[in-house]
Amino acid sequence: MFKYERYPNILRLLRYFQDDIYFVLILEYAAKEELYKQLVKLGRLKEKKASRYIAQTTSALSYIHQKHVIYQDIKPENLLIDLNDEIKIADFGWSVYTIQRCKTFCGTLDYFLPEIVEGKEYDKKIDLWSLGVLCYKLLTSTALFEETGHTVTYK
Numbered sequence: 001m002f003k004y005e006r007y008p009n010i011l012r013l014l015r016y017f018q019d020d021i022y023f024v025l026i027l028e029y030a031a032k033e034e035l036y037k038q039l040v041k042l043g044r045l046k047e048k049k050a051s052r053y054i055a056q057t058t059s060a061l062s063y064i065h066q067k068h069v070i071y072q073d074i075k076p077e078n079l080l081i082d083l084n085d086e087i088k089i090a091d092f093g094w095s096v097y098t099i100q101r102c103k104t105f106c107g108t109l110d111y112f113l114p115e116i117v118e119g120k121e122y123d124k125k126i127d128l129w130s131l132g133v134l135c136y137k138l139l140t141s142t143a144l145f146e147e148t149g150h151t152v153t154y155k
Contacts, residue, residue: 009060011080011090030080030088035138039076044141053079054135056087061131064089065124068099074130076137 006012012028057079064071072094080088136144
């Protein structure tokens, strides 16, 4: 087993194992729900709660950026909430470890950095853009670039 560092706002990998068919991850339990589900129930969040969640997410992003990891998929569905009402970043499926710039077409359309749509290179600032879009969503309950179809959203 690897030794994993703990960071309060990142969902911990506790153990893993595999057999001939499956690779199983045992993760920390975030007992409440996805931030997305809170938005569905409540609509927009109150400023105090939204700012707290944004601060926690920012702290976690700062930590992973120091480790040369770019997350690339900040959105309410990937932010879990534990019993202490703390954000836990989960689902590192689109993340990359790099000290260079990226040119990958990945993530979630509503949170895309303009450089992704334009096919240009980008760096860790992709996460800061997505964080800003998330902040807007938490405070207004609407997507920043909400349009009727993918093509219009890209434009």
